[in-house]
Amino acid sequence: MRKLALSDELLLSVEKPARYIGGEINEVIKDASRVDIRFCMCFPDVYEIGMSHLGIQILYDMFNRRDDIWCERVYSPWTDMDRLLREKQIPLFTLESQTPVKDMDFLGITIQYEMCYTNILQILDLSQIPLFAADRGEDCPIVIGGGPCTYNPEPIAEFFDMFYIGEGETVYYELMDLYKKIREEGGSRKDFLEQAAALPGIYIPAFYDVEYNEDGTLKSMAPNNPHAPARVVKQLVVDMRDTFYPEKPLVPFLKATQDRVVLEIQRGCIRGCRFCQAGMVYRPVRERDIEDLKQYAVKILENTGHDEISLSSLSSSDYTHLKELVYFLIEKFRQKDVNISLPSLRIDAFSLDVMSRVQDVKKSSLTFAPEAGSQRMRDVINKGLTEEVILEGAAEAFKGGWNKVKLYFMLGLPTETKEDMEGIAALANEVARVYYEVVPKEKRQGRVQVTSSTSFFIPKPFTPLQWASMFTKEQYLEKARTVNEAMKSQLNHKSLRYNWHEADVSVLEGVLARGDRRVSRGILDAYRRGCLFDSWSECFDNEKWMEAFAAQGIDVAFYNLRERSLEEVFPWDFIDTGVTKEFLKREWKRAMEGVVTPNCRAKCQGCGVRKFGGGVCFEGQS
CATH class of the missing domain: 3.30.750.210 (Transcription Regulator spoIIAA)
Structure with missing residues (x-):
């Protein structure tokens, strides 16, 4: 394995070179010639976000406790470094040793959010690893996906050799031991994948065939390899005392999102x-x-x-x-x-x-998450929070010296009515009213500030609301306008602020969250059209996504705008959580x-x- 020499010219040409140099406090460096397995852990977003993720820190510590494994890291290069790597044809490299990612034994990608899917393709592309698992040869790393998005891995299934379903502390050591054994025996990539498929929690997409009904819904998903189970059972740590936790976590050079x-x-x-x-x-x-x-x-x-x-x-x-x-x-x-x-x-x-x-009371704000404006709607989603409890909490906070409150809600929930939407504004107004009621005028530190934020509800796999339908971008924006108008009409409207999430991002996230394998064509097309860092508002290009979906015959309405029947087979039904x-x-x-x-x-x-x-x-x- 060769080590790349990072030139000063390259690093001085990008906005934040510290994203790419490694060398942080508590970084693990090993002699590559004395380890049996090189594992590259990837977070498909920029360094500052990836370094804030606890799961990476736990797995990094867990792997590096073994003398025979060296776990290194890679993050998505920002657009400036992305451009340079392509222009100079430099393969993406690890932080610890600047070794090309393509020379690793494993590339483990944690998938926290659907809007990072094009970044996964960026990582593979810049690493010069074939995008489709079916095109990878014996000299390519085994590409593993883990994290919450693996509870419906199907939209990105064809880009991965395997998925690890569940908590990483349970089966990874066994998987690594199996890899060593197969390699020592001279076995092939397929030999490893077949035996890995028999391990609990391991899903090999290539070992399953998918059939669809005439109406486009999923008909069946069945193993095509005798080693693959019909259902993959999630793995979890039962005894939290018998597990790993990093006592020397990595300390980033740059200020991380969660510093x-x-x-x-x-x-x-x-x-x-x-x-x-x-x-x-x-x-x-x-x-x-x-x-x-x-x-x-x-x-x-x-x-x-x-x-x-x-x-x-x-x-x-x-x-x-x-x-x-x-x-x-x-x-x-x-x-x-x-x-x-x-x-x-x-x-x-x-x-x-x-x-x-x-x-510092003067600088902080308190956060409540009622999720819905009316009690009826909170009962629908089983929030278990009454208006009385919310207002009592606000009253105690105001008495304690706080005068800023943030309220988080969702729009587009099943059975939602106009009254439920307007209830968001009414509840915000009540919170503001409580401030003026419980805080004497002479003790007030200016006007109370109640900031309400709404995201648009997205049905996720393995939730009771996974059968729900969504709405169009225009319908979501109309819901936000309803709330905004209601805010303006409240008695305490000068104390109220309101903002809402991007509707087009929510629509796309809905397709990716409940999509099937056919959606992968749209993801790849969008990436080739230039879509990248889709979770960043300055980078997101909804028009390119919609063009990609249209070109690949992907109907947004099919995935988002219909309510599923209770008998429908879902793409994620093969997973046992x-x-x-x-x-x-x-x-x-x-x-x-x-x-x-x-x-x-x-x-x-x-x-x-x-x-x-x-x-x-x-x-x-x-």
Whole structure:
């Protein structure tokens, strides 16, 4: 394997050369001649975003603990470096050793967001690796996909040799050992893929045939290789004490999007929001041990020099020992000016007490996520949050000195009415009213600021709302206009601000989220037309995407504008997440009836994940 020499001329020609040079604190360097496997971990977005991702840090640490594996990294080159690499015909290289990615044994790509799909093709293209798995020879790396988008991998299936379904700490070592064994025996690429297909959680797209009905819906998806299972079962860590966590995470040269230490306190969520894919596919809830977390926090802060630590979870307030952990961190780092970030908190007395002690009240704003403006709509999506609770939380916050609040909502939810949309403005107005009601005039620090943001609902696989239809770009914008007009008519409209997500991006994301293998033609065509960094508003070109879809015969309406029948076969049905389709159907019906389902801690609903065993579901429940 050869190492590229990065010239000063090349680095001085790009906006942020630190994105490409490596050498960060806690980077792992090994002697390439003394390892058996070279693994390149890829995040298909710019360095600053990729370096903020905890999953990469965990896998980087896990792989590099083994003497026989060297895990390196690569991120999507920004447009300036992309252009230079193409002009000078320089293959994309790893940060640690500047070795061409095409010379690695594995290229592992974490897929966090559908709008990064063209960046995946960029990575392959710049690495001089054939875009289609079927075109790769014995000298090409094995391209693996992982992350949340693999819960419907079909729109990008033909670009990958395999997908890893589930949490990476479980099967990756076994997969690496198998690769070494096959290579030592002189086996071929196909030999490895066939034996890998028999491992739990491994999906090899080439080993499955897809058939469609005359109406375009999926008829069947069946294995064409005896080693491939009919259903691929997600892999998850049962005991969170018996796993990996980086005590020396990489520290970026540039300011990352999340420039702080991340402490994962638990996985999964008890809440059961019907729109939330993460809440379904990451079930069941598994908490990390409180004493382990205390030790991790101390060691990681010492090993990085960061002055902020974020407690990561889908619902931090549900962590059993949250109060003990937070007060420990406050006391331990009282003299070191370490800020504690607490995302995903319910706004209650404890949360406000903590935030008043760890944040600068004058500079921070509090965030509520009602998701819908009316109680009827919140019951449909099983949000489990009443207006009374929202206003009580706001009142306590205002009494505590806050005067800025952010509210997050979704538009385009199933059964939504004009009254539901206008309810967003009404709720924002009520929050503002509470401020003027509970804060005496002489104690007010100017006018209260209530900022409401709406995204457009996108049905995701393995959620109870996966059967829902979406809307056109024009319909979404009309919904946003309805909310905007309602905002202007509120009594406290001078205290209200409103913004909304790009409608065309939401439409495209909907196609990619629930698409099948045929969508890959459109992704490739869009990439060849110049689409790249589609999650960046300054780069997104909806016209090129629509031209690509039209050229490839991909009907946006087919994927977005029809409500699926409960009997329809989905492209992702071959994956077993533990949560059964019958449970999701039951929750879809309850959504249509506006019936609330209690959270997992209150009452087990029999979603199916108990089969994973290990005491991971709450005891004493059936």
